[in-house]
Structure formats: structure tokens, C-alpha cells
Amino acid sequence: MAERGAHLTTAATAEDNRPSIFEVLAQDSLMSAVKPALQHAVKILATSNPARYGVLWRRFDEIYAILDLLLQHHFLSRTSASFSENFYGLKRVGTDSTRPAHLGLLRKQHWRCxxxxxxxxxxxxxxxKVFARQRDEDDFSIRLPQSFTQKLYRAFLAAYPYVCMAWDGWVFCQQLLYVFGKARTHSPLLWLAGVKLSYLTAHDIRTLDLKPSGPTFNPSQSIAEKCQRLISTAVGGVAVSLSTSLSIGVFFLQFLEWWYSSENQSTKSLTSLPTPPPPLHLHSEETSQTHNKICPLCRKVRTNDTALATSGYVFCYKCIYVYVKANHRCPLTGYPSELQHLIKIYTPDG
Incomplete structure (x- = not known):
């Protein structure tokens, strides 16, 4: 049966130099596998030394977005392709299909991509993340006073799953049309950018290999132009270093992403964290029982006792909920924590 359907992915390739559906899906999955692996590496660093590396975990999305922006800008400017597309020997083609890859895309298409x-x-x-936090609030039955803007915000979150479902349906239909040769792109993002994917030609490969990597200075250039060229070269060097390291370790990162997936880590998510030292009790027996009931955050007698699973400390439910939601870590140990790590403590008398 497989050989009878092979023409669906190869017939159009010979006509318009179009890659097969397997190649475009493989390059799509490349970058999606790199981020979880890097995120797990940052989590290990943040767990081992929260004071030094905790900010990397809390700001991982922003840091990764900046690095991804530099990486994709470099490849779009030098190869007319993203990092993963260039890894598979593909390029993005706009309205001018004869434009060499080393010249990059047109400015409007470049920034759109x-x-x-x-x-x-x-x-x-x-x-x-916002949707997950809102779902946690609903699970914990928290109803805070809401303004009109917050009500609109909740209405948007209620419609968000349906928007995601419509987007996934569009992606599936686009890929199906691409398989049967009825669409020039397999992804709505490429369609919105006004480009399509194509193979690198022999001329593109030669020009990319012969393109000088270092800066060439002209004595007649002004100081501003030289500084701009140096900055561009430095940014390009950072992107090249990132791309080289990713190219070397991409399969290793994919292995890490699989190894530390939710299926393999479901039983090791909490036991992998080091056990924090128990609190010191230096008070007398008369005050020890009262002291043990003090919340470390508000310094008052705890109400609605709640333990944080990542550290074992007990707080008031409202105190620890607000803190973890805002900081995503334990206030005493600094261990990365989320709302699902909150465990309410129920006593027989209470």
C-alpha cells in the first residue's frame, strides 16, 4: 500500500522543486524538540543553585525568545531560511523565485517571517501559561474581585481553547492540501508570510559555501558604517555559535527531550529534588507548638494549612498561593514551584 501512495509526496517535487511532506514536518519538529531539552537543562541548574540560576528558570521564555530571534534573523539574512529549514537543505522563496539564497529575503518578507x-x-x-494558571484558580475555587477588564480577560480565556482548535484544524487542512498538491505551503505561517519552501539549488549551495564569513573593511567607510558592520558581525558570530552548537547537539537534545518527557518523569518530578534541611526549633516547649503553627510568609498563625511539595514547608493557603503564582518558586528554598505543587493539609479536628 505504501508504494501506491508514494506519488502523493513525490509527484509535485519534480515539477516545482517542492519538498515532501515528511521533510517539512521533520524540520517543524526540530525546533520544537530543542526547547524542552534546553528548558530541562535550565531547570537542573535552577534546582542545584536557585540563588544563582533561578532567574534563568523564571525568565526562560524571554531568554529563549531573544536567542531564537537572533538565530532566526541570522539564517533568514544569510540563507533565506530558518535554522531548522537550513538544517534540512531548504529555503524560503518569495515572489522572486530566482533570488539567490545568500541574499536573504526581501525586507518586508524578512521581518514578517x-x-x-x-x-x-x-x-x-x-x-x-496564563490559561493554565486560570484553570488552576478555577480548580482551587478562588474567586477574586474582578473589574470589567478582568471579565473581558476571562472571556478571552474561555474562548482560547476554541481558537486553538480552529488553528489546529487549519494546520491539518493545509497539510492535507499540500500532500495532494492543492496548496503551495504546508503551514498557515508560511502562507501568512507570503513565502513557500523549496530545495536549495546547486548555485545556492556554491554561493553559501563561498560567501565570506568575516568582515571586509573599506577605508572610505565612515566610523558609523564600520561600527554598524562590527555590530552586525558580532550578532552574526553569536548566531553562528548558537547554530553550530545546536547542529552538533540536536540529536542529543532530542534524546534528552524524550528521556525527560512527562511519561518518563511522572514518578521522578519531585523525588529528583534535593531534600531541604528541616527548620531549627530553638524555642521552649511552651512556645514550640505555637511557633510550629506560624506561617513563614505572614508571620501569623496559619489558616488553611497548605504544604509546598517541592520543599515540604507549610504556609497559609492564601499566602503561598499568591507567592507561587507571582514568583514560581519556594519562598524559603528557592526551588522552582508551580501551583500544582500546593497540597492542602486536613486535620481530624478541623
């Missing part, structure tokens, strides 16, 4: 490659995934990730 850059925003869709780097900015849109960042916004999607932020919306996913």
Missing part, C-alpha cells in the same frame, strides 16, 4: 518564527511562539507560550 521573523515575527512569525520567533514572536508568535513566545506569545503562544505565554497564553498557554
Amino acid at each position: 521573523l515575527l512569525l518564527l520567533a514572536l508568535l511562539p513566545y506569545l503562544h507560550r505565554k497564553l498557554e
